[in-house]
Amino acid sequence: MSYLIRNVSVLIVPESGECRVDEGRDIHVQDDRIAAITPTGTPFRAAPTASSAAPTPSASPGASPGGADGEVIDGTGLVAVPGLVNSHTHSPMVMMRGAAEDLSIEDWFNQRIWPMEVNLTPERVRVGARLACAEMLLAGVTTFVDHYFHADQIAAAAVESGIRADLAPTFFSSAGAEAVDAAIATARDLRTVGPRVTASLGPHATYTVGDDDLRRTAEIARAEGFRIHLHAAETDDQTQSSVDRLGVTPVQVLERTGVLDAGALIAHGCGIRDADLRILGQYADRVTVASCPKVYLKLAMGTVTPIKGLQSVGIRIGIGTDGAAVHNTLDVWEALRMVALTQKQREQDAEWMNVSDTLRLATRGGAAAAGLADQVGALEPGRQADIALVDLFGPHCRPIHDPRAALVYSVRSSDVVTVLVAGEVVVRDRRLTTLDLGEVLAEANDLAHTLVDLSRGGAVQHYAP
Ligand SMILES: [Zn+2]
Known part of the structure; x- marks a missing residue:
């Protein structure tokens, strides 16, 4: 055509x-x-x-x-x-929009989100992902970089909607070796889903996945050509906790386990320290960072991604929304505006993060974060x-x-x-043109209450970084 x-x-x-x-x-x-x-x-x-x-x-x-x-x-x-890129999200969490407000990061995880995720089923994930794809496409987001469970269902929604996606099947070490193996097997399967779907490996975070699993993930990534998408150094508290417990920062954990060498997309990185920049700079050809500042403001995380420092060592930056359970929308226009505002404030420099640089992060930067730097992110002959x-x-x-x-x-x-x-x-x-929005919304409305139900008890994980 x-x-x-x-x-x-x-x-x-x-x-x-x-x-x-x-x-x-x-x-x-x-x-x-x-x-x-x-x-x-x-x-x-x-x-x-x-x-x-x-x-x-x-x-x-x-x-x-x-x-x-x-x-x-x-x-x-x-x-x-250029179609915008949502560089870090958990698309099915649109089903939890507005269900965890005005909470600290600890309570957000431990009282709401991880207890709610006990309710995840393939069907609920698929219904959420369809709604997410609809929302993103209508907003001009043509690629999303996702990190979640039941990623095969997210892939099906992406293919049906026509959006482009890089999907990282997510795992915790606490779920056991079988869960880790299953997530990696899903990533392998996703590679054959279609031309607009790519796969990454998705360990949840440096504080929820042990060094042994990170090392193994990095080995598989290197051997099979995957990139690794994970949360790391989300806050300075996490970084300090890592230093206190392990004697090293989260970035040093990623280096010693081979994750940086394999190639990684780091979500947030607000707790990245100056000493980490020298390490990250050695991997600037294969490591990107996604910044989602609405989340940092809303959860009062204390600081935002140190984009200026990261760029000074050559790291490319994308813009994301994170999940709608905290961002409430998957609107990258909103996210990119937040990046411009919070970066000016962080650097106390109104000339920093100008309109051109902001637009570049939302397009070319996102393309790099998605592993598609040569394919999307700019309107040029030969590109998608x-x-x-x-x-x-x-x-x-x-x-x-x-x-x-x-x-x-x-x-x-x-x-x-x-x-x-x-x-x-x-x-x-x-x-x-690809989805019936009325049907997508009706399906989501019917199922949303089942996902936020806390009556079953338990949790998929406990936040104690
Ligand atoms: Zn996230």
Whole structure:
């Protein structure tokens, strides 16, 4: 299938430096990729691709520009942005939205979330994941990097919805060797699910998975080409506790067990210390960090991800929402705005984390966090056609002196009009094409109470880092 997105403004996100918005462009999409971006009306002759070996008809002289491009999507008045990446989430936790408010991190885990997760079943996870995929696609999030249980069910929801996903089947050491083996086996199975699904290994955290299991995970990751997605140094308290108990920081645990060497996505890292930066810098080609600042504010975690320090040693940063049981939404627009605000505050520098750098983290940074740095995260010929068309005509965006500022500080997820993933239109005129939203919502409403029921007692884990 081919599309011509005609007469659209295009957000260009370079590897470094200022982003810009080019007006009056045509985006030519061929199969799953961006074939070209040209000034509007420029005839474009599509090259034959592997999946369309037959000669491609060319536009005849005087024909509507892009006649070789298949269906035309009118982009007039819209801004095309690279599909956003949710760099760290637990998608099925949308089922617990609003069920654990105004709690300390200890009580959030020990009184609510881990007791609730006793109720997880494949069906409940699938229903939650479908709702999560619907929410993300409608908001222009085209890739999510997930870390949860029953990941095969999340994969099924992702494939059905058309979203792109990197899924890490999650495990605790306390669940025993069989649970660890099962999670790793699921990761292997996920590799054959479809072209938009990739897999990582998902130890829960340095404080819930022992060194032996981390070492084994790293060995398997290296041998089989997986990356490792886990929580580490979430707060400075966790780091201090690790130093007190083990004599080393969580980052040092990741180094000594081979996790950094294998390649890792570290969620949060708010407790990363200056001495850790020297270690992380040695693995900057294979280690990324996801920052989810709404969570740090809400749980009063004391600090946020030290992005400036991490970037100074070459670590790439993505932006995530974490699970909706604390973030309440899977809205990456909201998350990226929080990154800009909290980073300015952390560094006491209003010039730090400017609009261009913020947009870069949400797109290219997220692509790196997803292990897809060469595939998504920018609108460039040859990359996957993961595109969100955003309407900046709402009164909260007008007048527009700088569309980049509107994207960072004004846009709402409901301003996303049309979304493509891998060249497939998955949202058209603010409606999902792949899922019946009414059915998704009804299913979630029917089952949500079963997930937050605390009457069974017990917990999947205890928070005592
Ligand atoms: Zn998390």
